[in-house]
Amino acid sequence: MSDSAFSKLSLAEPLARAVAEMGYESMTPIQEQAIPVVLAGRDVMGAAQTGTGKTAAFSLPLLQRLLKHENASTSPARHPVRALVLLPTRELADQVAQQVKLYAKHTNLRSAVVFGGMDMKPQTAELKRGVEVLVATPGRLLDHIEAKNAVLNQVEYVVLDEADRMLDIGFLPDLQRILSYLPKQRTTLLFSATFSPEIKRLASSYLQDPVTIEVSRPNTTASTVEQHFYSVPDDDKRRAVRQIVRQRGITQAFVFVNSKLGCARLARSLEREGLKTTALHGDKSQDERLKALDAFKKGEVDLLVATDVAARGLDIKDVPAVFNFDVPFNAEDYVHRIGRTGRAGASGLAVTLVSPSDTRLMADLEKLLKRKIEIEAIEWDDERPRGRINDGRRAWREEDERRDERREPRQDFRRDARPPSAPKDPFFEQPYEPPAREEAPAWEANKPASTRVSANIKPKRKVAALFKSE
Numbered sequence: 001m002s003d004s005a006f007s008k009l010s011l012a013e014p015l016a017r018a019v020a021e022m023g024y025e026s027m028t029p030i031q032e033q034a035i036p037v038v039l040a041g042r043d044v045m046g047a048a049q050t051g052t053g054k055t056a057a058f059s060l061p062l063l064q065r066l067l068k069h070e071n072a073s074t075s076p077a078r079h080p081v082r083a084l085v086l087l088p089t090r091e092l093a094d095q096v097a098q099q100v101k102l103y104a105k106h107t108n109l110r111s112a113v114v115f116g117g118m119d120m121k122p123q124t125a126e127l128k129r130g131v132e133v134l135v136a137t138p139g140r141l142l143d144h145i146e147a148k149n150a151v152l153n154q155v156e157y158v159v160l161d162e163a164d165r166m167l168d169i170g171f172l173p174d175l176q177r178i179l180s181y182l183p184k185q186r187t188t189l190l191f192s193a194t195f196s197p198e199i200k201r202l203a204s205s206y207l208q209d210p211v212t213i214e215v216s217r218p219n220t221t222a223s224t225v226e227q228h229f230y231s232v233p234d235d236d237k238r239r240a241v242r243q244i245v246r247q248r249g250i251t252q253a254f255v256f257v258n259s260k261l262g263c264a265r266l267a268r269s270l271e272r273e274g275l276k277t278t279a280l281h282g283d284k285s286q287d288e289r290l291k292a293l294d295a296f297k298k299g300e301v302d303l304l305v306a307t308d309v310a311a312r313g314l315d316i317k318d319v320p321a322v323f324n325f326d327v328p329f330n331a332e333d334y335v336h337r338i339g340r341t342g343r344a345g346a347s348g349l350a351v352t353l354v355s356p357s358d359t360r361l362m363a364d365l366e367k368l369l370k371r372k373i374e375i376e377a378i379e380w381d382d383e384r385p386r387g388r389i390n391d392g393r394r395a396w397r398e399e400d401e402r403r404d405e406r407r408e409p410r411q412d413f414r415r416d417a418r419p420p421s422a423p424k425d426p427f428f429e430q431p432y433e434p435p436a437r438e439e440a441p442a443w444e445a446n447k448p449a450s451t452r453v454s455a456n457i458k459p460k461r462k463v464a465a466l467f468k469s470e
């Protein structure tokens with residue numbers, strides 16, 4: 001038996017069966033470290049990002065410990081909330097809840113998710129029927145507590161997931177209120193991508209003698225990502241994105257911005273300029289956000305403009321390119337942002353547009369990455385010297401010509417786009433297909449399709465191969 005085999009854990013049969021059905025062969029590092037600690041009833045302070053398998057790392061041992069309460073009674077009183085999992089965004093809550101459901105599917109333990117932007121009524125009905133595991137965003141949970149739909153006096157386990165994000169969003173007062181409703185005698189698990197002083201303070205107030213587990217270093221970037229920093233004044237940034245997308249033949253990309261307002265505005269401008277663009281930010285309704293994501297996953301849009309908060313932890317892992325339209329306020333977000341590309345050995349491109357006012361943010365980034373960052377000048381297309389083309393430019397020009405020949409439908413990326421008079425080649429209508437990967441980590445392979453689509457997110461007709469979560 002390998003050291004990281006799930007069978008080493010002696011999980012109860014219904015849980016072991018669920019894990020086997022998920023196709024997981026071995027534990028991920030966070031699972032290997034956290035599961036035994038949670039099974040032993042200790043508090044945990046875990047530094048792990050989404051994508052590391054952290055949901056199973058806390059869900060499986062929690063479910064195992066809750067099995068002693070399992071019962072088939074239909075009485076709500078027999079199904080009080082025993083475990084509470086708090087997350088900063090609706091999408092994350094939804095993702096985690098789906099996973100919990102899958103792990104618990106052969107047990108009589110019930111789970112539910114509540115988050116804002118959706119009708120309270122169905123959530124209320126589910127809560128009133130009784131659930132052992134409640135996944136929630138803080139604001140909506142407080143609404144349900146106030147409406148007396150959720151009673152938390154029998155909670156034994158609390159998970160504060162993506163805790164740094166919750167603090168960034170300003171959820172600290174909500175968290176403090178929620179935690180005040182819970183029994184003092186409980187197990188608390190806190191997961192965060194970083195251990196900032198605020199997180200440490202939160203942990204020291206609410207965790208008891210926690211075991212610290214760290215599986216990923218937040219200040220490293222994958223070597224497979226080609227990183228460029230271009231000096232571009234704010235007014236020219238959109239033009240820079242258009243040019244790079246066109247020159248590099250980029251099929252899909254994330255474009256990160258620092259503010260919600262900037263996010264909506266940029267998406268609208270890029271869309272007007274002919275790039276198929278959608279935006280993801282906290283001011284959109286739940287329905288709009290799910291639609292935006294869905295369209296991107298299906299390959300119907302090329303650019304997804306997002307804030308860090310909105311994009312954090314989403315199950316969209318491998319885009320060909322990431323643009324940092326704004327240099328991130330938190331240097332660590334740079335690592336999260338560009339971690340969306342170049343995964344598992346595939347090559348990726350990360351372009352950061354640096355304006356003259358970004359000096360301090362760039363200094364922070366250099367400190368985090370522990371290297372000097374070279375900022376390049378951008379060579380604008382229309383400043384091409386006539387009659388002399390260097391190799392790089394020739395390659396781009398040749399690529400342009402090849403596209404002209406095959407009448408590639410993405411010609412709307414061009415400023416001088418011709419009307420699409422020629423018949424379209426269906427091949428180029430396909431969503432992006434990532435290159436075959438030889439180096440996918442074993443634990444990332446064989447994920448069942450069932451983990452990809454939420455019950456709350458309408459089933460997709462066709463999901464781009466890019467987003468198979470491998």
Ligand code: AMP
Pocket residue numbers: 023024025026027028031049050051052053054055056442443444445447451469
């Ligand atoms: P998470 O970090 O919890 O969001 O998990 C990221 C993805 O990894 C999810 O799609 C999980 O289904 C998957 N996953 C979690 N644990 C394992 C494992 N041991 N082997 C393979 N895939 C896993």
